Amino acid sequence: MNISNEGQMKLLQLEDGSYCLDILITAYNMELAEEPGEGRHSSPANAGSVIDKARQLLLRHYPNYSVSRIRIFSGGIAILAASLFGSGEHTAASSLPSSTSQTIVASAAAPAVYLNGKQLDAQAVIMNNSVYVPIRIISESLQAAVDWNPVTRTVVIRRDTDTITIQIGTPAAVVNGQTISTPSAFLYQGTAMVPLRFVGEALGLEVSWDSAGRRAILQTRTDLLSASSPFHIVGEGESLWKLSQLYNTSIAALRQANHLADDLIRPGQQLVIPRDYHTVSSGESLWMIARNYGVSVNALTMANRITSDSGTISPGEQLVIPAVPKTITPAAVQASPTPQALPPAPSAGITVTYRNHTVQAGDNLWNISQQYGMPFLDLLKLNGMTDNTVLRVGQTVRVAVYDVPVKQAVSPRHGEVLDWWTEARYVFPTGKTATITDFRTGRSFQVKHTMGGNHADSEPLTARDAQVMKEIWGGSYSWTPRAIIIEVDGRRLAAAMHSFPHGDATIKDNNYNGHFCIHFLNSQRHSDGMIQDSMQKQVAIAAGRSLG
Numbered sequence: 001m002n003i004s005n006e007g008q009m010k011l012l013q014l015e016d017g018s019y020c021l022d023i024l025i026t027a028y029n030m031e032l033a034e035e036p037g038e039g040r041h042s043s044p045a046n047a048g049s050v051i052d053k054a055r056q057l058l059l060r061h062y063p064n065y066s067v068s069r070i071r072i073f074s075g076g077i078a079i080l081a082a083s084l085f086g087s088g089e090h091t092a093a094s095s096l097p098s099s100t101s102q103t104i105v106a107s108a109a110a111p112a113v114y115l116n117g118k119q120l121d122a123q124a125v126i127m128n129n130s131v132y133v134p135i136r137i138i139s140e141s142l143q144a145a146v147d148w149n150p151v152t153r154t155v156v157i158r159r160d161t162d163t164i165t166i167q168i169g170t171p172a173a174v175v176n177g178q179t180i181s182t183p184s185a186f187l188y189q190g191t192a193m194v195p196l197r198f199v200g201e202a203l204g205l206e207v208s209w210d211s212a213g214r215r216a217i218l219q220t221r222t223d224l225l226s227a228s229s230p231f232h233i234v235g236e237g238e239s240l241w242k243l244s245q246l247y248n249t250s251i252a253a254l255r256q257a258n259h260l261a262d263d264l265i266r267p268g269q270q271l272v273i274p275r276d277y278h279t280v281s282s283g284e285s286l287w288m289i290a291r292n293y294g295v296s297v298n299a300l301t302m303a304n305r306i307t308s309d310s311g312t313i314s315p316g317e318q319l320v321i322p323a324v325p326k327t328i329t330p331a332a333v334q335a336s337p338t339p340q341a342l343p344p345a346p347s348a349g350i351t352v353t354y355r356n357h358t359v360q361a362g363d364n365l366w367n368i369s370q371q372y373g374m375p376f377l378d379l380l381k382l383n384g385m386t387d388n389t390v391l392r393v394g395q396t397v398r399v400a401v402y403d404v405p406v407k408q409a410v411s412p413r414h415g416e417v418l419d420w421w422t423e424a425r426y427v428f429p430t431g432k433t434a435t436i437t438d439f440r441t442g443r444s445f446q447v448k449h450t451m452g453g454n455h456a457d458s459e460p461l462t463a464r465d466a467q468v469m470k471e472i473w474g475g476s477y478s479w480t481p482r483a484i485i486i487e488v489d490g491r492r493l494a495a496a497m498h499s500f501p502h503g504d505a506t507i508k509d510n511n512y513n514g515h516f517c518i519h520f521l522n523s524q525r526h527s528d529g530m531i532q533d534s535m536q537k538q539v540a541i542a543a544g545r546s547l548g
Helices: 044-061 133-142 198-201 240-245 251-258 286-293 297-302 331-335 365-371 375-385 422-428 462-472 531-545
Strands: 007-014 019-024 066-074 077-083 112-115 118-120 125-127 130-134 145-149 153-157 162-167 172-175 179-181 184-187 192-195 205-212 215-220 232-234 271-272 276-280 320-323 353-357 396-403 435-439 446-451 457-460 482-488 491-497 514-517
Touching: 112 133, 130 133, 130 184, 130 198, 133 145, 133 153, 133 192, 133 198, 162 198, 172 198, 192 198, 198 205, 198 215, 240 462, 251 271, 251 276, 276 286, 286 297, 297 320, 365 375, 365 396, 375 396, 422 491, 446 462, 457 462, 482 531, 491 531, 514 531
Parallel strands: 019 066, 112 215
Antiparallel strands: 007 019, 066 077, 112 118, 125 130, 130 192, 145 153, 153 162, 162 172, 172 179, 184 192, 205 215, 232 271, 276 320, 353 396, 435 446, 435 482, 446 457, 457 514, 482 491, 491 514
């Protein structure tokens, strides 16, 4: 069946807010097929052409209406009624890709989306054999900052060193400055829908499709080299020979990768462990090379001492591909249940004093660690314990107290720059309450550091504090980082945070369902152990200087 005359058209609004397009025609051709034992039906190919024609009419006459169904009448008789996008699903015609063969699955058969084994509330759809998800899934589940420009109809996704720019209806995206072909994004019920596989892979995830279970599966790459750890930190007693045995490489390769004049190395020294070498070809970018070898862009730049802000590389240049760092643990330490001394704090000026805590009724290792401002894992290591160790009343537990000297800030408005691993986590330990001031607006609220090892997972202290947070971020919680000053024990620390509630919570009456993340210099994400570049940029703003 083909529409040969547009005739008259009218829109009827349905209960779900979408519209039904009625088309009244005076001339049509209908090809029918009637075989013995079968009812009369429209040829699928011709029915599809009618829907394609209807979409063209929508684009021409009603580009900004959300139309879900069409009905075609001739002589007062309905000759076709069809859902354009499946039961309960609709979109503005102007946002659809230009292909005339698009098909969106009905919501009853919508695909499921899993991230690291957990099903997401993705509300995904399939179009042209590609899975699309609302842009909020990218923001909430992948912890990426997302910006939407309604004028240019452009989505910008930022996470760490990666920036992805997608324009609605355009069959290409720009990833870190490089244009890459991709299925077109579109608007669906007022929400930008982006191709899941493309965005997931561009952000470093493994993406697969389970056709039997109709599941899109996202997996954080456990082999993705941490952006914060492209180096092996030399320990006491380690030598190039020991490292060559540990990493199955040669002493000569270690010397070459690290530009060593001899075989002497010292504790605390950072060494690149070469897994492979890559010669840059014309048209290649750091992002492409990092993706091919399963490392992060940040790790690749750090391992090769690439300091240019643009991260430029040249054809013919040879890059070392770093291996995932390991830690040598002496067998005696592994087998011994006796307390072990922590290594000296690497930052100059920090002093560590040790005390003995006598276990009282009701004590546990977590509470003791909070009482002394000592990281929980450090407490376990110092005492040769595990998190399953049962304490006895009267037992002695050794604790470490860190004294971190005050550092000079660049101005009274800015904050001290403290390394998370060697300084900040001792000044702002778990259990500590602090006042946070948004660097841009000057507005303040109180928080409590409640959990987290790679950075400070925190919660607003009261419902009023949660409300102030929301107002600072423009009226809604967001993954977008902002520069902040943390005031704790009379000190002002440069840091960064987002405001989006996620994960566990310990404060129950603050009208905030979860916790948010505070980052300091060199702190890492929990999900993949990577330094989040967007957070570090905001820390630098709060510090008023470069972090290099």
